[in-house]
Amino acid sequence: xxxxxxxxxxxxxxxxxxxxxxxxxxxxxxxxxxxxxxxxxxxxxxxxxxxxxxxxxxxxxxxxxxxxxxxxxxxxxxxxxxxxxxxxxxxxxxxxxxxxxxxxxxxxxxxxxxxxxxxxxxxxxxxxxxxxxxxxxxxxxxxxxxxxxxxxxxxxxxxxxxxxxxxxxxxxxxxxxxxxxxxxxxxxxxxxxxxxxxxxxxxxxxxxxxxxxxxxxxxxxxxxxxxxxxxxxxxxxxxxxxxxxxxxxxxxxxxxxxxxxxxxxxxxxxxxxxxxxxxxxxxxxxxxxxxxxxxxxxxxxxxxxxxxxxxxxxx
Amino acid sequence: xxxxxxxxxxxxxxxxxxxxxxxxxxxxxxxxxxxxxxxxxxxxxxxxxxxxxxxxxxxxxxxxxxxxxxxxxxxxxxxxxxxxxxxxxxxxxxxxxxxxxxxxxxxxxxxxxxxxxxxxxxxxxxxxxxxxxxxxxxxxxxxxxxxxxxxxxxxxxxxxxxxxxxxxxxxxxxxxxxxxxxxxxxxxxxxxxxxxxxxxxxxxxxxxxxxxxxxxxxxxxxxxxxxxxxxxxxxxxxxxxxxxxxxxxxxxxxxxxxxxxxxxxxxxxxxxxxxxxxxxxxxxxxxxxxxxxxxxxxxxxxxxxxxxxxxxxxxxxxxxxxxxxxxxxxxxxxxxxxxxxxxxxxxxxxxxxxxxxxxxxxxxxxxxxxxxxxxxxxxxxxxxxxxxxxxxxxxxxxxxxxxxxxxxxxxxxxxxxxxxxxxxxxxxxxxxxxxxxxxxxxxxxxxxxxxxxxxxxxxxxxxxxxxxxxxxxxxxxxxxxxxxxxxxxxxxxxxxxxxxxxxxxxxxxxxxxxxxxxxxxxxxxxxxxxxxxxxxxxxxxxxxxxxxxxxxxxxxxxxxxxxxxxxxxxxxxxxxxxxxxxxxxxxxxxxxxxxxxxxxxxxxxxxxxxxxxxxxxxxxxxxxxxxxxxxxxxxxx
Numbered sequence: 001x002x003x004x005x006x007x008x009x010x011x012x013x014x015x016x017x018x019x020x021x022x023x024x025x026x027x028x029x030x031x032x033x034x035x036x037x038x039x040x041x042x043x044x045x046x047x048x049x050x051x052x053x054x055x056x057x058x059x060x061x062x063x064x065x066x067x068x069x070x071x072x073x074x075x076x077x078x079x080x081x082x083x084x085x086x087x088x089x090x091x092x093x094x095x096x097x098x099x100x101x102x103x104x105x106x107x108x109x110x111x112x113x114x115x116x117x118x119x120x121x122x123x124x125x126x127x128x129x130x131x132x133x134x135x136x137x138x139x140x141x142x143x144x145x146x147x148x149x150x151x152x153x154x155x156x157x158x159x160x161x162x163x164x165x166x167x168x169x170x171x172x173x174x175x176x177x178x179x180x181x182x183x184x185x186x187x188x189x190x191x192x193x194x195x196x197x198x199x200x201x202x203x204x205x206x207x208x209x210x211x212x213x214x215x216x217x218x219x220x221x222x223x224x225x226x227x228x229x230x231x232x233x234x235x236x237x238x239x240x241x242x243x244x245x246x247x248x249x250x251x252x253x254x255x256x257x258x259x260x261x262x263x264x265x266x267x268x269x270x271x272x273x274x275x276x277x278x279x280x281x282x283x284x285x286x287x288x289x290x291x292x293x294x295x296x297x298x299x300x301x302x303x304x305x306x307x308x309x310x311x312x313x314x315x
Numbered sequence: 316x317x318x319x320x321x322x323x324x325x326x327x328x329x330x331x332x333x334x335x336x337x338x339x340x341x342x343x344x345x346x347x348x349x350x351x352x353x354x355x356x357x358x359x360x361x362x363x364x365x366x367x368x369x370x371x372x373x374x375x376x377x378x379x380x381x382x383x384x385x386x387x388x389x390x391x392x393x394x395x396x397x398x399x400x401x402x403x404x405x406x407x408x409x410x411x412x413x414x415x416x417x418x419x420x421x422x423x424x425x426x427x428x429x430x431x432x433x434x435x436x437x438x439x440x441x442x443x444x445x446x447x448x449x450x451x452x453x454x455x456x457x458x459x460x461x462x463x464x465x466x467x468x469x470x471x472x473x474x475x476x477x478x479x480x481x482x483x484x485x486x487x488x489x490x491x492x493x494x495x496x497x498x499x500x501x502x503x504x505x506x507x508x509x510x511x512x513x514x515x516x517x518x519x520x521x522x523x524x525x526x527x528x529x530x531x532x533x534x535x536x537x538x539x540x541x542x543x544x545x546x547x548x549x550x551x552x553x554x555x556x557x558x559x560x561x562x563x564x565x566x567x568x569x570x571x572x573x574x575x576x577x578x579x580x581x582x583x584x585x586x587x588x589x590x591x592x593x594x595x596x597x598x599x600x601x602x603x604x605x606x607x608x609x610x611x612x613x614x615x616x617x618x619x620x621x622x623x624x625x626x627x628x629x630x631x632x633x634x635x636x637x638x639x640x641x642x643x644x645x646x647x648x649x650x651x652x653x654x655x656x657x658x659x660x661x662x663x664x665x666x667x668x669x670x671x672x673x674x675x676x677x678x679x680x681x682x683x684x685x686x687x688x689x690x691x692x693x694x695x696x697x698x699x700x701x702x703x704x705x706x707x708x709x710x711x712x713x714x715x716x717x718x719x720x721x722x723x724x725x726x727x728x729x730x731x732x733x734x735x736x737x738x739x740x741x742x743x744x745x746x747x748x749x750x751x752x753x754x755x756x757x758x759x760x761x762x763x764x765x766x767x768x769x770x771x772x773x774x775x776x777x778x779x780x781x782x783x784x785x786x787x788x789x790x791x792x793x794x795x796x797x798x799x800x801x802x803x804x805x806x807x808x809x810x811x812x813x814x815x816x817x818x819x820x821x822x823x824x825x826x827x828x829x830x831x832x833x834x835x836x837x838x839x840x841x842x843x844x845x846x847x848x849x850x851x852x853x854x855x856x857x858x859x860x861x862x863x864x865x866x867x868x869x870x871x872x873x874x875x876x877x878x879x880x881x882x883x884x885x886x887x888x889x890x891x892x893x894x895x896x897x898x899x900x901x902x903x904x905x906x907x908x909x910x911x912x913x914x915x916x917x918x919x920x921x922x923x924x925x926x927x928x929x930x931x932x933x934x935x936x937x938x939x940x941x942x943x944x945x946x947x948x949x950x951x952x
Contacts, residue, residue, distance in 0.1 A: 018443035022452075029459045124608045137591075141583035143535055145542050146558060146576030149565055157566060210608050211688070213731040220686055220726070221746045221797065222718035225611045225711070235736050254450025258539055262562075272451075273543050276458045284458040288451055295448045311781040312735060 004307055012296050019292045020072065024065050027285055042081060072289070078282035082275070087286035091268065095290060097167055098267030101259065102252045104187035109194035109252070110245055114234075116195070117202020122229055124207065132199065140196035144255050148189040148262035155185060165264035186263040190255050194248040201244050205237040212236075239310045246302025250295050340592020346585035350578070354402040362395040366550055374568040387557075387571050388564055396557060401578055403553040407468050407546075408534035414472040415533070416526050419479025420518065426480070427487025428510060438484065441477045449474055450536060457545050464537075464553065467546035471536050475529045479522065486521045490514050520597050527590030531583045538579050554579050609688030612714055613641070613681075615707050616695045632659035633804055633837055634683070634722075639697035641675075641682045644690070648909045652678040652692070654861040660805065665831060665838040667852035667869070669845065669884060673905045675861035676841045680807045683839075684718050701805075720750040723798035727810040730790060733782040739793045740766075740778025746800040765796040769826060788819035795823070799830060806831075807839045812847060824850055845885045849873055854941065857881045860916040861908050863935055867942040877944035879921045915946070923948060 035051040036043050059067075071078075077087035116136065120129045156164040162185045163169065168178050209215065210233050218232045257269035264270070268287045275283040307313050353360075369390030377385045377393075384393035426437040444452065456470035490496060490513070499509050540546040541555030542562075549556070554575040561572030629635055641653040653675045660666050668676040681687045683699055683706065699706040701722065706714070718724075726732040734742060743762035747753060753761070759778070766774035769792040782790055791811060798806050808827065812820040828851060831838050840852055848855055848869060855872045857865040857880065865878040876882045906916055914929035915921070921928070927947060935945045 015443070015446050018439070019446055022443055022447070023455060026455050026459045029456075121608060137584065137587060138580070141531060141535075141580055141587050143538055143542075143555075143558075143576055143579045143583075145539060146572070146579065149558075149562060149572055149576070153565060153569055207608050213726065213728065214734045216686055216688075217724075217726060217732045217794075217797075218734065218745075219611060220684065220718055220724040221749060222715045222720055223745060223749050224715060227745075227749075228611070232734055232737075236734070239736070250448035251450075253448040254453075257450055257454065258542065261543060272454055272458075273545070276454065276462065276545055279461075281458060284455060288447075288455045288458075291451055292447050296446055310736060312783050 001307070004313075005304055008300060008303055012300055015296055016293060019296070020069055020289065021065070023285055023289055023292075024068060027281065028061065030281065039081065077286040077289070080275075080280050080283040080286075082278045082280040082283065087282050090271065090283065091286045091290050094266060094268045094271050094287075095294070097265060098253070098256055098260070098269060098291070099294065101183065101186055101190065101265055101267060102249065102256055104183055105190040105194065105252050105256075106245070106249060108187055108191040109198055109248065112191065113195045113198025114202050114241070116199035118206060118229065118234060120199065120203040121206035121210065129203075133203075136196040136199045139192045140200075142192060144189055144193060145258040145262055147192060148186070148259055151185050151189055152262070165262075167266055186259045186265055189262070190252055190259045193255065194252055197248055197251075198241065198245060202237060202241055205240050206233055209233045209236045235309070239306055242302050242306045242309065243299075246299045249298045249302075253291055253295055337592055337595070339588050340595075343585040343588020343592065346581060347589060350401060350582055350585065351405065353398055354405050357398045357402050360398065362398060363392045365391060365395040365399040365552070367391060374564070374571075376568070377570050377574075384574055385568070385570050387561070388568075393571065393574060396552060397554070397574060397578055400552050400554045400557050400575060401582070403464070403547065403551070404534060404538060404555065404579070405582070407464060407537050407553060408530060411468045411472045411475070411533045411537060412526055412530045414468075415475035415529065416479050416522060418472070419476040419525075420483045420522055422476065422480040423483025423485075424487050424510065424514070424518070427484040428491065428506070428514070430488075430491075434484070437480070441480045444474070445477045445481075447474075450539070453536065453540065454545070457540060462545040462548060464541070464547040464551060467537055467540040471533050471540070474536075475533060478529050479525050482521050482525045483518055486518055487514060490517055524590075524594055524597060527586065527593050531586040531590065534586070535579065535583055607690050609690070612685035612689070612711050613687040614689040614693045615685075616693055629659040629661075631661055633662050633702060634660040634839075635698075635700045636679075636683070637698040637700075639679065639682060639699065640695045641678050641687055641692055642695050643692050650691075650907070650909045651861050651911070652908060653682060654908075656697075656858070656861075656863055658856055658863075658866070660837050660839060662804065662837055663831070663835040664854065665840055665852045667848040667855045668839065668841045668858060669843065669848055669855055669881075670858035671843055671884075671905055673860075673908075674858040675908075676858050677809050678861075679858070680724075680809055680839060680841050683807065684722055684724075685714055686718075686724070716750075719746050719797075719803075720801045721803055722805045722807065723801070723803040725791075725794050725798045725806060725808040725811045727813050730782060730787070733790060733793065735782055738779050738781055739785065739790075740780075743778075743793070743797050743800055746797050750801045762796070762800070765799055766793070768799070768830075769793075769796045770822075771796075788815055788823065791815060791819075791823055792826070795826065795830075799834075802834065803836060805837045805839065807841070809841045810843070813842075813844075820847075827851065843884070845873070845887070857884065860906055860911065862916070862945065863943075864917070864945045865943065867938075871942060877938060877942075877949040878917075878946045879923050879948075880917045883920075 035048045039048060039051060075088055077091070079085070080087050080090055083090055116132045120132045120136075123129045152164055155161045163182050167182050168174055169182075206229075210229075214236075215228060215232055218228045223231075256265075256267060257272060259265065260267045260269035261273055268291055272284055272287045274280075275287065369386065369392075371390065372379075372382060372386045373388055373390040375382045375386040375390070377383075379385060382392050382394070384397060386392055387396065422437055422441065426434040447455075453467075453470040453474045456473060457466055460466040460469065496509060496513050499513050504512070537546055538553065538555030538558070541553050542559040544556070544559055547553045547556040549560075552560075557575040558572050558579075561568070561575070564571050636659075637657045639653055639656045640651070643650040643652055656675070656679055658666065668679060670676045678687055678692070682692075682694055685694075685706075687694070694707060697707065701717065706717070733739065737745075740759060740762050743765060744755060744758040747758040747761055748755065751758070763774045763778050766778060771777050771789055771792050777785070777789070782793070785793065794811065798808075806827075811827070812823050815823060824847060827838065827840075830836065838851075840848075842848060852869050855865075855867060855869050856863055857872075857878060859880050865872065865876065865881045867877075872881060873885070876885060906912070906919070912918075912929070913931060915924075915933045918924045918928045925948070933945050933947060935943050936947075936949055937943050938949065
C-alpha cells in the first residue's frame with residue numbers, strides 16, 4: 001500500500017507540470033502585450049517597460065516558462081494589482097471556504113447518489129426507479145445557478161429557513177451552527193448535478209455486479225437480500241464508482257464558481273469571476289493553478305481509496 | 316418464489332424498457348424541435364423588438380397585457396427576448412459542440428491511426444486538459460481572451476475536446492486491428508482511403524453519442540459563463556446573460572431570472588432525453604435485455620403449484636422433484652431449459668446428473684432453491700419437496716433459511732463465484748453466522764476448522780487471503796468448506812471439478828466422497844464427465860435438451876447404456892491404459908430448446924436413427940425399478 005501510494009504520488013509530478021504548462025500557454029495567448037493586459041488601466045510607459053523586463057518578455061518562451069515555474073515553486077505567484085497584495089495570500093485565504101463548500105457537496109452527492117442508484121437498481125423498472133430516473137434526468141439538466149436562485153427564493157426569502165448569502169451572519173455570527181446554516185443551501189445546489197451522475201453510474205454498475213456469479217453464491221448461502229445488495233454488490237460496485245466520484249470533484253470545483261457567485265460565498269470561484277472582470281490576470285492564474293492542484297490531489301486520494309477497496313489491484 | 320414474484324414477469328423487459336425510453340426520447344425530440352423551430356422562426360414571428368425599451372411597462376408581471384411573459388427592468392418584452400436569447404444560446408451551444416467534435420475527433424483519429432509517439436504526445440496533452448476541473452479551464456481561457464460570447468464559445472469548445480478525442484481514439488485503435496482494415500491495407504489502399512472508407516463510417520456512432528452527451532453540458536456552461544457576465548455582453552443577450560441580469564431583481568420581479576432558466580432546463584432535458592434514446596439504441600447490452608437485474612429468487616408461475624398433484628414423493632426420499640419445468644422467456648421466445656424432470660434423492664446417496672452444456676442439468680439444480688435468474692427464468696410447473704415440504708412458492712425468507720443451511724451449493728469456476736473483495740475466511744464465516752447463532756469469533760474458529768478439513772494447508776493464515784491469492788484447487792476447496800459449513804442434508808455440486816487440472820480433480824473428488832461417507836450427506840453431482848460419475852455416483856440421470864433421457868444405477872448404465880446419447884457421452888471419457896481409444900466427441904450441437912422438433916430431440920445426431928424416431932413424442936420408458944430410457948430402440952441390442 002505504501003509503495004503504491006509513493007509510486008502514485010510520483011506520478012502526479014508530471015501531471016502538475018503539465019498543468020503549469022497549459023496555464024502558462026493560456027496566459028501566453030493573451031492578445032496584445034501581456035504587460036499592458038496585466039497592468040490594464042494602470043499602465044504607464046515606465047511600469048510597462050519595468051514589467052516587461054520583470055516578466056522576461058524579451059526572452060524565449062521556454063526561458064520565460066522556466067523563470068515563471070521557478071518563481072511558482074518558491075511560492076511567488078506574483079502580486080494582485082486590484083487587491084494590491086500577494087496572489088498566494090489571497091488564494092490561500094479563499095481556498096478554505098471553497099474546499100469546505102466543495103467537500104460538503106461531495107459528501108452530499110456521494111450519499112444521495114449512492115442511495116438513489118442502489119434503490120433504482122434494486123427496484124429496476126419499479127415506480128421508485130422511474131421516479132428516481134426522472135429526478136436524476138432533471139437534476140442533470142438543471143442549470144445550477146438558476147436552481148440556486150430558486151432555492152434562495154423559496155427557502156431563504158419565502159420560508160426564511162436559511163440565510164440568503166454569505167458564510168457567517170454579519171452580526172453575532174460565527175460558530176459551527178452558523179456556518180452549517182449558511183452552508184446548507186449552496187452545498188445542496190452544488191451537489192445536484194454530481195448526484196445525478198453518481199446515481200446513474202451506481203444504478204448501471206449495480207445492475208452489472210448483481211448479475212455476477214458471486215452474487216448467486218451469496219444468495220445460495222441464504223444471506224438476506226439486504227446483505228446481498230449492500231455487503232456483496234455495493235462494495236464491489238464502489239470499486240468502479242469511487243474514481244468517478246473523484247472526477248466529479250472537478251465538476252464540483254468548477255460549479256463552485258456559479259454557486260459562490262449566487263450565494264456570495266467568499267471562495268476562490270467568486271474571486272476568479274471578479275478577477276476576470278477586472279483583468280487581474282495574475283490572480284486568475286494563481287487561483288486556477290491552486291484549484292487544479294487540489295483537484296489532482298483529490299483524484300490521487302480517490303485512487304488510493306479504490307486501491308484500499310480492491311485487494312486485486314497490484315500492490 | 317415470494318408471493319410478489321408469483322406472477323409472470325414481463326416477457327421482454329429489455330424491449331419494454333427500450334420502448335419506454337424511446338417514448339421519452341420522442342418526447343425529448345419534440346421539445347427540442349419546438350424550441351428550435353421557435354428560435355429559427357424568430358425573425359418571422361410577430362414579436363416586438365427584443366431591445367425596444369418601454370419604461371412605463373418596466374417589470375411588468377407575467378400575463379400582463381401586451382407582454383405575455385412580462386417585461387424586464389427596461390420594459391423590454393420578455394417573450395421576444397426569450398425567443399431571441401434561445402436562438403443565440405442554441406447557436407452558440409451547437410457551434411461549440413460541432414467545433415469540439417471536429418477538433419476532438421480529428422485528434423482522436425490521428426492518435427489512434429498513427430499510434431506510436433504521435434499517439435503518446437497527443438493523448439498526454441489530452442490527459443493534461445482533463446487534469447483541470449472542467450469549468451476552471453474554460454475560465455482561464457476566457458480570462459486570457461477577455462469576456463465575450465465568441466471567447467466563451469471557444470473556451471467551452473476547448474474543454475470538451477478531450478471527451479471526443481478519447482472516445483474516438485479508443486474506437487479507432489480497435490478498428491485498426493480489425494480484419495477488414497488489414498484487408499484494405501493488403502489490397503494496396505492508401506492510409507487516407509482506409510481512413511475515409513473503412514474507419515470514419517464506423518466512428519460515427521461514437522461521435523454521435525459523445526455529441527449528444529456533451530451538447531447539453533455545453534449549452535449549460537455557455538449559459539453559465541454568460542450568467543457570470545463573461546459570455547454575451549449587452550446589448551447582445553443569450554439565456555444565460557438574461558438570467559444574470561435578472562438576478563439583481565430576483566426579489567422584485569423573479570420572472571425575469573426564472574423564465575430564461577426554465578427554458579435552459581427544458582432545452583437540456585430535451586437534449587438529454589434524445590441522447591439517452593440514441594445511446595440505448597446503440598448499446599447492444601440494453602437491446603438484448605442483458606442489463607436486467609435478476610431477482611432474489613426464481614419466479615414461479617401461478618399455475619405451477621397447481622400442477623403438483625399425482626406422482627407422490629417417494630417416502631424414503633429427502634428430496635423429491637416431480638415434473639419440474641423451468642423455462643426462459645427471452646425476446647418473445649420460450650426456451651424450455653428444463654422440461655418435465657422428476658427424480659428422488661435419498662439421504663447419503665449420490666445422484667449424478669450428466670449431460671453436455673445446454674442440456675438443462677445446471678438449470679435443474681439451480682431451480683431447486685430458486686437460484687435461476689429471473690428474468691429470464693421462470694418455473695412454470697412441477698413440484699420440489701424437501702422432507703415433504705413444498706419448496707415451489709415458498710416465501711423468500713423461508714427459502715433463505717434453507718439455502719446454504721440444509722441444502723448447500725458448490726459452484727463451478729471458483730474465481731468468479733467467490734466475492735473478490737472479501738477474505739475467504741470471512742466468506743465462510745458469513746455462511747455460519749447467517750444460520751447459526753454464534754459469535755464472529757466462534758464462527759471464525761469453525762471456518763478455520765472447515766478449511767483444515769478440506770485440507771487447505773495453513774488454514775489459519777489462509778483464512779485472511781483473498782480469492783485471487785489462492786490457487787484454483789484451493790478456491791474450490793473454499794467453496795466446498797462453505798457448503799459444509801452448516802452440515803447440510805443435501806449438497807448440490809455443479810461441475811465442481813471442471814475448472815481444475817486432473818490431479819487436483821481427483822483430490823477434490825476424493826474429498827467429496829470422504830465427506831459424504833462421514834456425514835451421510837446426500838449429493839447431487841452435476842457433470843458432463845462419465846469418468847467422474849463412475850467414481851462417485853450411486854445413480855445416474857442423463858439429460859438432453861432439457862429432458863431426462865436415461866436413468867439407472869451407475870453400474871447398470873455403465874454396463875448397458877440404453878440410450879444412444881448415453882453411449883456417446885461415455886465414449887468421450889478417456890480410459891487409462893487405452894491411449895489409442897478415440898475420444899469421440901459427439902458431432903453436432905444440442906438443439907436450441909425454443910423450437911424443438913417432434914420426436915426424439917437427439918435424432919439429428921444419432922447414428923441409429925430411424926424414421927419412427929421423428930414422430931410424436933417419445934416417452935421415458937420404464938425399464939425396471941429406477942431404470943428408464945427415452946429411446947424407442949432401447950431394447951434393441
